[in-house]
Structure formats: C-alpha cells, structure tokens
Amino acid sequence: MSAIVIDKLVKEYKNGFRALDGLSLKVNSSEIFSLLGPNGAGKSSLINILTTLYKPTSGNVTMLGKDLCKDPGWVRTQIACVAQNVSIDEHLSLMENMIFQSRLYKVDSDIAKKRINTLIDSFGLSQYLKYPVASYSGGVKRRLDIAMNMISMPKVLFLDEPTVGMDITSRRAMWEVMQKIRDDFKTTIFLTTHYLEEADELSDTICIMKEGCELAQGTPRSLRQYTKQNILRIGFSDIEKAKNCAAIIAKTHILPSMTIRECSIFADTEDNQRTFQNVNKWLLEKDIYFKSIEIVQPSLEDIFLKLTGSEGR
Numbered sequence: 001m002s003a004i005v006i007d008k009l010v011k012e013y014k015n016g017f018r019a020l021d022g023l024s025l026k027v028n029s030s031e032i033f034s035l036l037g038p039n040g041a042g043k044s045s046l047i048n049i050l051t052t053l054y055k056p057t058s059g060n061v062t063m064l065g066k067d068l069c070k071d072p073g074w075v076r077t078q079i080a081c082v083a084q085n086v087s088i089d090e091h092l093s094l095m096e097n098m099i100f101q102s103r104l105y106k107v108d109s110d111i112a113k114k115r116i117n118t119l120i121d122s123f124g125l126s127q128y129l130k131y132p133v134a135s136y137s138g139g140v141k142r143r144l145d146i147a148m149n150m151i152s153m154p155k156v157l158f159l160d161e162p163t164v165g166m167d168i169t170s171r172r173a174m175w176e177v178m179q180k181i182r183d184d185f186k187t188t189i190f191l192t193t194h195y196l197e198e199a200d201e202l203s204d205t206i207c208i209m210k211e212g213c214e215l216a217q218g219t220p221r222s223l224r225q226y227t228k229q230n231i232l233r234i235g236f237s238d239i240e241k242a243k244n245c246a247a248i249i250a251k252t253h254i255l256p257s258m259t260i261r262e263c264s265i266f267a268d269t270e271d272n273q274r275t276f277q278n279v280n281k282w283l284l285e286k287d288i289y290f291k292s293i294e295i296v297q298p299s300l301e302d303i304f305l306k307l308t309g310s311e312g313r
C-alpha cells in the first residue's frame with residue numbers, strides 16, 4: 001500500500017516563483033524514503049506541504065488514503081515532523097521532555113509510560129538519563145528529538161536533513177535508529193538529505209529531484225541501472241599516469257568522453273565488450289603501463305550528476 005501519493009503537485013509562492021512544478025511520486029508504507037536534490041530543488045517546500053504547513057497551488061496529495069487538503073486536521077494526528085532545529089527543552093531532564101511531549105499529544109499516561117520506556121531503550125538513550133540534557137552531544141540531542149516525536153506513534157515520520165553536520169559515527173547511529181523505527185514500529189519515514197551515500201545505504205526508495213520536479217525514483221539498485229550504461233575504468237598507480245594516458249587517448253577516437261578520479265580514467269561505453277577489447281588492445285600496443293581495466297556499474301554519484309547536471313531531464 002502507498003502511504004503517500006503525490007500527483008502533479010505545483011507550489012507557486014506569492015512572488016510568482018514555482019518551487020514545485022508538477023511533481024509526482026509515491027511513498028510505500030513502512031519504508032524509508034529519501035528525497036535527494038541540490039539546494040533550492042524544492043525539498044523543504046514539499047515537506048511543508050506534506051506536513052500541512054503550506055497549501056499547494058494545484059495538484060493532489062493522498063496521505064494514508066485521504067485527501068491532504070480536505071482532511072488536514074486528521075492528517076496532522078497521523079504524522080510527526082522533526083525539523084532541522086532541535087526542539088527539546090534544555091531546562092528539563094530527558095524524562096521530563098518525554099513526558100511533556102506525551103501530554104502535548106494527549107497520550108494516556110499509562111500508555112505514555114510504556115512507550116517512553118520502549119523508546120528510551122530502542123534509541124539507546126538510557127545511559128544518558130542521569131545527565132543534564134544541555135550536556136548532550138548534537139547527535140544524542142537529535143536522537144532524543146526523534147524519540148519525542150515517536151511518542152504519538154505517528155504513521156509517517158518526516159525528517160528534514162536529520163544527519164546534517166554530524167560526524168560519521170553519529171550518522172551511523174542515526175541510520176540505525178531510523179531502521180529500527182521502520183522495523184519495530186512499521187513507521188513510514190520520509191527524509192531529505194544531500195548525502196548520497198546516506199540515501200544509498202539507508203533507503204528503500206530514493207527520489208532524485210531538481211527544480212521542483214522529480215527526475216528519477218526507485219530503489220538504490222534500480223537507480224544505478226537507470227542510465228543503462230556501464231562505465232569503463234582504467235586504473236593506474238598514480239593520478240599523473242592517468243592524466244598522461246587520458247591526454248594520449250584524447251587524440252584518438254577510441255573513447256568519446258572521459259573523467260579522471262581516484263587514479264583512474266572513467267569513460268561511458270556504448271558497447272561494453274567491444275570498447276573493452278579495443279581499449280585493452282590499444283593500451284598493450286602503445287605499451288602503456290596500467291594496473292587494471294574493467295567494466296564497472298555507475299555509482300549513485302555518477303547518476304546524480306548525470307541527472308542534476310546539464311544533461312538532466
């Protein structure tokens with residue numbers, strides 16, 4: 001079942017700017033959905049509409065089977081949103097913050113007690129109970145923020161760039177928390193991120209957007225195959241050797257376009273087998289010393305650059 005269905009959504013601001021320009025996408029129930037796009041793509045505009053803060057100019061959104069614009073009050077009881085600035089009260093203890101939140105959402109106090117204990121346990125927060133909240137690291141504060149937003153047991157949890165500015169250890173801890181939420185509580189998670197490897201490792205589905213429009217949607221795996229094009233990689237012992245070789249290749253017609261990174265030449269191939277054989281033969285004939293030659297699948301980054309760059313749409 002789909003948790004969210006968005007159909008030809010348009011958001012035009014008062015100054016006439018179109019932040020969303022006919023966007024369509026689908027979010028499945030109980031999945032981690034990542035919205036990936038460069039700055040200004042319209043990610044926050046979309047989250048603001050989905051959390052009923054803004055009204056769309058046109059188009060339809062169905063959330064949990066109901067029309068978002070007809071039933072915004074009901075939708076609000078089913079969702080929670082973790083904004084970019086942490087919303088915990090540093091003058092209260094961890095437990096007081098959780099209890100305060102449960103009262104705000106009018107959760108019955110016996111149910112709240114059980115949920116709070118489960119959440120503290122699930123999110124690995126029990127070791128922090130005896131310390132003041134003000135002393136927590138950014139990562140732990142954010143984890144507490146998410147735990148607080150789970151007290152109402154939302155069906156859909158929205159997270160705007162939940163790991164921005166975190167070190168890799170805190171980010172990994174956060175990924176585990178999100179996967180736990182999905183697996184233990186069957187919550188649908190809708191998040192925005194600009195970290196490609198995060199979307200890749202964490203999400204069930206990724207939507208890449210640009211200028212208010214979706215460019216591609218699918219599993220990380222299916223997006224990799226999106227270009228239907230593999231890449232030829234020629235590896236060298238250092239980047240200078242790669243550059244020298246690329247300069248010689250550029251004078252021939254054997255590879256139409258090349259990029260150089262990580263001591264390797266990368267080139268799109270039309271016909272894997274033939275290109276591989278031609279280039280391999282040419283390198284041997286010219287007596288060029290290389291370490292490896294192989295056909296590789298494009299990375300998510302290759303696809304992201306392809307879609308959001310000048311070749312987009």
Ligand SMILES: Nc1ncnc2c1ncn2[C@@H]1O[C@H](COP(=O)(O)OP(=O)(O)O)[C@@H](O)[C@H]1O
Binds near residue numbers: 014019038042044
């Ligand atoms: N209230 C507003 N009025 C006019 N333009 C806006 C408003 N909010 C955002 N925008 C513009 O809409 C575009 C998309 O913004 P936003 O949704 O914040 O993108 P993202 O979150 O992907 O960076 C940007 O060009 C931004 O300047």
Ligand SMILES: [Mg+2]
Binds near residue numbers: 043044045
């Ligand atoms: Mg934003």
